[in-house]
Amino acid sequence: MSSNSTSLKALTEPQVADAPARHEKLGPSSLQVLGNYLLGMGIALVPLALLYNDYYWINILTFAYLMAGLASAWNIIGGFGGQFSLAHGVFFGIGAYFAAQMYLIYGISPWLAMPVGAIIVALIAVLISWPTFRLRGPFFAIATMAFNEVVAVFANYSESITGGARGLLIPFRASFSHMIFVERWKSTLLMFAFMAFVAAISVAIRHSRLGYYLLSVREDEDSARASGVNVVAVKLWGMAISAALTAMGGTLFAMFIRFLDPPTLFSLPEVGVKFALLSLIGGVGTIWGPLLGAALVIPLENFIRATLGGLPGVHLVILGILLMLAARFLKRGIVGALANLHWPQWKSRR
């Protein structure tokens, strides 16, 4: 009724000149985007500047940066594209094993193995995703989860490639070219750089044609196709980029932890699904959500583990509760809640 009357009004009333000739803004200008990005990264760097000497916190910070980068990488296909992949543990694991074995067998620097591994993983991701992208919603999630389990079983089985259940140990030989550092804060800085890199790519994609295509596929695949979006190609590109970045994270993880075994790399709650969970808690499909999610959850987990360490699994009990609450009450995550709280005019936007 109301829309009817307004449209009537628009028809009958003369166009008034002082009605502002509004340019409907499609998004912030590139300068604003860059400014926001630099501001965000600057804030993210503060804890490192404050805590670089603190042995306890520096470890947590290292993981928080790494997980922030990984969650942000997942968010490209999972958040922007709406494809809830639970197979990202596969990409993470291959990135880790590839770099570790190149280093252990051929002595190749992880700096070189990282981009090569990322490209290989992007190709693998395309191969895996091509058939599975036929599936929608929960079926896609279940199929990708099954992929994670298959790869975990094979990783346990093929001892010559992964060291099997015994795992792979990377000796501590500190040097820049080995990506192994004596001073912890250098590793932390490296993880920060990774996060900043992923965030930059994420920002770039979000404001690019690919980003808008991904959003359109998420919102309504059939309508996107009808409007001429090549849905399969868009999903595959999103997945390839997301997987490549995840593999890079895997390489960094391998050289930081220096011990790899299948239960760690292919654990669903700690790796494959964690990326998605952090994104959800922070705000899935937003640029800052995954970063915020990691910034909150990783230190919180460690804090709980440290204070209630006597109870095994207590930090995960709390993570589980957080997740259920987030799914129930914070469907758009912390970022969404903040936006609703302070800037209700953002409600209509994503």
Added chain:
Amino acid sequence: MDNIVTIFIFGLLLGGIYGLVSIGLTLIFGVIRITNFAHGEILMIGMYGTYFVYVWLGLNPYAALIVVVPAMFIVGLLVQRLLIQPLLNEPMMQIFATFGLLIFLENLVLMLTNGAALGIPSEHGTRVISLLNNKVSVAQILAFAASTIIVISLHLFLNQTMMGKAIRAVTQDKRAAATMGINVNRIFLLTFGIGTAITGIGSVFLTPIYTLSPTIGGSFVLAAFAVVVLGGLGSVWGAYFAGLIIGLIESFAGFYIDPTLKSAVWFLIFIAVLIVRPSGLLGIAGAEEVGLREQQ
């Protein structure tokens, strides 16, 4: 030849277990299309429930059915009402919420039991009888029988009773069902409760067979989803036969390929079926889209 008979028998018995684990999920995921990733953990708490009833009351473990099944029905009602109901139209949020439930239950049990492996003393789990020259565990035969009885009863329930018809009507078209005077939310609630209660029956029959650990649910959840999808969403008999097929595949692959790879073999078959024929073996083509279409 003897080998093949042995592998076949063990495959069938394993299949019975997979069926037992999955029938509840057939109702929950297959019929009312709720993506419950915590299904394995629901099974796990049922098993712990059975164990504690057995320890505290000192009865035969199968007598725990009287306590565990109603308790699990109530657990199901609570999970559905508090967690799932508000997310009924959002399959993605269901994945997250039930994954949260998975992490919560698994680690809650880990916290409470301090990770100790528990098991019901051997006399219930290791009694064997001879079947075609093979020693077969009585507990596994009971599980197989239970699985068969549940499938028959559930099939009759869904097809012959008013309530069963209402459940199927709600799956096919919520709005049309509502206009026919069916209370849709109540049907969802009860169906989830019944699915969980059936999983509770399964957990009682599994407790004598397995050593309990908080992570035991993880080894069943994908199997359960695979069985439900392979059998065809919503097809009770489909799930039963898919369970047997997966049991046989695992048994044969374990013998002829490699024991460590046995689960990978049926994971791959599952992925292939999912991609080629998402409607499953006994499902109606396109059935996988029912319910989801409205939700999107």
